[in-house]
Amino acid sequence: MNRRRRLEQMSNGYYNLGLSLAKERNLSSALNALSIALGLNKKNIDARNLYGLIQFEMGEETKALISWVISINIKSMNNLAQNYLQNLRNKSTYLEKSQEAISKYNKAVSQIRTVNYDMARMSLKQVVDIRPHFIKAMLALALLDIREGKAGEARKLLESVLLIDRFNAKAITYLDEMRPVSERKSGSVKLSVIGSPIKKEKEKPVEKNTSASMPVTEIYKNYSGMFTAVNVGIGLIVGACAMVFLYMPTMKVALNKAHNKEVVEISQKLSDAGISMEELKSENESLNDQVNKLNEINNTSTENMNYKLLQYVYLIGVIREYGAKNYTKAAEIFSNIDTNQLTDVDNGPGVSITGTFAEIAPKMRAEGPKLLTAVGDGLSKAGDYAGAIGYYDAALRIAPDYLQAKYNKALAYKTSGDVETANNLFTEIITAAPEDKIAKEAQRERGY
Numbered sequence: 001m002n003r004r005r006r007l008e009q010m011s012n013g014y015y016n017l018g019l020s021l022a023k024e025r026n027l028s029s030a031l032n033a034l035s036i037a038l039g040l041n042k043k044n045i046d047a048r049n050l051y052g053l054i055q056f057e058m059g060e061e062t063k064a065l066i067s068w069v070i071s072i073n074i075k076s077m078n079n080l081a082q083n084y085l086q087n088l089r090n091k092s093t094y095l096e097k098s099q100e101a102i103s104k105y106n107k108a109v110s111q112i113r114t115v116n117y118d119m120a121r122m123s124l125k126q127v128v129d130i131r132p133h134f135i136k137a138m139l140a141l142a143l144l145d146i147r148e149g150k151a152g153e154a155r156k157l158l159e160s161v162l163l164i165d166r167f168n169a170k171a172i173t174y175l176d177e178m179r180p181v182s183e184r185k186s187g188s189v190k191l192s193v194i195g196s197p198i199k200k201e202k203e204k205p206v207e208k209n210t211s212a213s214m215p216v217t218e219i220y221k222n223y224s225g226m227f228t229a230v231n232v233g234i235g236l237i238v239g240a241c242a243m244v245f246l247y248m249p250t251m252k253v254a255l256n257k258a259h260n261k262e263v264v265e266i267s268q269k270l271s272d273a274g275i276s277m278e279e280l281k282s283e284n285e286s287l288n289d290q291v292n293k294l295n296e297i298n299n300t301s302t303e304n305m306n307y308k309l310l311q312y313v314y315l316i317g318v319i320r321e322y323g324a325k326n327y328t329k330a331a332e333i334f335s336n337i338d339t340n341q342l343t344d345v346d347n348g349p350g351v352s353i354t355g356t357f358a359e360i361a362p363k364m365r366a367e368g369p370k371l372l373t374a375v376g377d378g379l380s381k382a383g384d385y386a387g388a389i390g391y392y393d394a395a396l397r398i399a400p401d402y403l404q405a406k407y408n409k410a411l412a413y414k415t416s417g418d419v420e421t422a423n424n425l426f427t428e429i430i431t432a433a434p435e436d437k438i439a440k441e442a443q444r445e446r447g448y
């Protein structure tokens with residue numbers, strides 16, 4: 001008992017350190033401190049929730065979701081993580097954009113592997129436009145800018161990273177490498193055990209972290225029977241994956257230390273030997289290749305796991321809304337699920353994830369498109385055509401052949417002034433079902 005008490009006290013101490021570092025925008029060091037706190041006490045809910053908030057601020061939405069889902073499985077009542085997840089569920093388009101950013105980032109990594117740097121640079125620019133706080137994408141884009149000789153753009157990106165995470169080791173290293181050899185720090189800035197500098201210059205005030213002040217929403221209700229069993233099954237899956245993600249920050253610290261040591265050694269060699277500019281470029285290219293490999297090792301395998309776990313988060317949302325008989329909201333979340341990612345696991349309670357999904361899916365597919373189309377019609381009448389089109393798209397994701405939703409979507413585009421898109425949709429309807437009543441209406445709207 002005394003030993004456990006000491007571990008809890010030590011965990012709380014590292015949580016307090018992480019909170020202090022986070023307030024100073026020293027996010028990387030805060031993550032390291034919180035990882036230690038969770039290693040000492042995996043049930044430290046405050047540390048786990050703050051860990052998720054910091055990951056969210058750094059553009060790692062899926063890692064934040066994983067942390068909050070684990071937190072809820074440990075403590076389901078009076079847990080702020082419930083509010084954060086509910087807030088995200090209410091913004092389905094935000095999660096869609098996050099998935100798009102991850103997909104483009106993975107595409108860029110693949111393009112770098114095939115030495116297609118120009119296309120990779122375009123993909124990473126799109127990622128940064130979608131998610132301006134996605135630090136890993138910003139660092140990768142900065143490296144490509146350095147390779148192209150665009151030092152100004154690279155420096156701007158790296159300085160943006162430091163506005164988010166004041167002491168990001170990679171950003172500092174890259175900026176240092178861009179300076180002339182005689183001006184480099186050569187390891188003069190020492191890091192503590194956690195990773196924060198021993199001496200810090202006075203900083204200008206930074207903007208408040210909006211991610212850490214997500215609005216409070218109503219706490220979820222408890223459900224029994226099938227829904228409780230499913231949550232247990234999903235908790236087993238997430239719990240297994242959590243071991244990987246709790247280990248990753250420690251591995252990244254070790255990689256960063258090794259990388260910093262290598263940079264110092266290279267800088268010393270350059271100073272002593274006075275090698276030519278061509279040799280310096282060769283050394284920089286070799287260093288960039290090593291950094292890209294480290295980024296690939298840390299990122300590629302985890303992104304697929306993040307996407308898969310996100311589908312279980314969606315499934316939890318569908319189950320909760322379905323159990324509360326809020327079928328419209330359930331259908332909206334259901335439209336985002338990638339069913340190919342849902343798999344069963346060998347677990348004690350014998351819960352079948354795919355079986356539970358199969359019980360809900362027929363009603364969602366039968367009634368969901370109509371419910372979502374009705375919401376879209378209401379928004380269209382109120383003049384919110386963009387919002388209406390979003391609901392029509394959700395209905396079509398569930399039932400791509402639902403002509404009523406496609407016809408109403410075309411009308412919304414036409415009314416909002418986008419006649420070309422509307423005519424394309426009318427043509428699709430006419431081609432798909434020329435004898436249908438809706439096709440006749442589409443012909444009239446199309447003008448023939």
